[in-house]
Amino acid sequence: MRQKRNSSTVLFLIIFVGIISGIIYLYNSKLFERDLPIVTMTSAQYWNLKEPIDVSIEDESGIKYYEVKMISADGEKVLSHEALLVPQKKLELKVEFPQMSQRIQDKEIAIVVTAVDGSQWNFFSGNSASIEKRFIIDKRKPLVTLVTNSYGIYKGGSALVVFKANDENMNELYVEVNKEKRFKVQPFYKEGYYVALVAWPVVQKNFDARVVATDKAGNKTQIHIPYYHKAKNYRVSKMKLSDRFLKGKIATLAAEYPETQGVDDPIEQFKIINEQVRANNEKTIHTITSKVSNETISEFSIKPFYPLKNGQKVASFGDHRLYYYDNQKVSESYHLGLDLASVKMAEIKSQNHGVTVFAEENGIYGNLPIIHHGMGLYTIYGHCSSLKVAPGDAVKPSQQIANTGLSGYAMGDHLHFGILVQGVEVRPEEWMDEEWIRLNITDVMKNAKKLIGRS
């Protein structure tokens, strides 16, 4: 009797343990997983009803059903739904706004995404997740109107543009040149107006400038700026590398620069200095000279630059230099400034107000002060023997900023005078010419203010 009871207890225990482990097994098995599908929607807060909305759904056991619906003043509308015969682990959906509802007047709508996974949990019905997101509807493109611009622009030169732009959800506003370089714009004179200096990079054959405005809903407006394009030929010159130059200046520089450490061949040293070191030094200059203030500007009075008294031009801006050794072309580069020489260690002066933004050694440019004159217009002074300004210093017209020298990659005492517009080197001659400045910059701004005052 007792034995029988014992064996039925054992049997009961076995069954009990079996059921428990079955439950534990099912509870932990993938078939019965209890993780909800993960639903994510685009981070955008605005919708222009044109671009589709990105929705992503993920689930370990696979998604077997989803539904996307829109809630507007007209009620609920299913935009997309699908029951999947083979559950998918990840779904990327592009949800389009329904064509039929184009006349929607709602300022805001909601999108609700519901997804169910293939788990056997919840009495075989699966785990269900639902998220709702509200979007502000903005179908209107930013409004951009040109006020005025410089009549023309030379290859390698500068120009001005003034325009009006507004959008209640403005996102980005800039001037784009050749679909790659973006020039920042600065608020001008009255609310809603902007001004920018733009440049035609000397190494680019063609020029196309447009004002681009985008809003937070992805609406985009592009307005072409109708500058008269003026071609300009720059010199291409063959330069022969002499052994004296390679064993002298180049060997000295090669010993100094990290890029040429461990390189013994003089031609290779020259190549690295002329290409790699130059590129690194110019990158530093471009970064420093790309900044523009966000403050509203209404005056930009600039006088012709004349950095060196009685300075004789010894090399031009835009020269394309091809370097040869033993009749073999070994390297090439563009000279992106104007070389001026007078006496040794001559005084360098700024003819315009500005702020010193850089004043230290910069590779082949030697000791280099950089001064910002406003509106993204910068001047640089290379190869100096001494610096009379420090970063942060305000500079006044006719104040001495440095002395000429031959620091960096320079053969004789001279000044490498460069002008940059938002990180792009431009022809210094324009900014040294009173007539050019008046016609292309100051008069254009004056005229813009007149036009804005009238509107």
Ligand SMILES: [Zn+2]
């Ligand atoms: Zn130079």
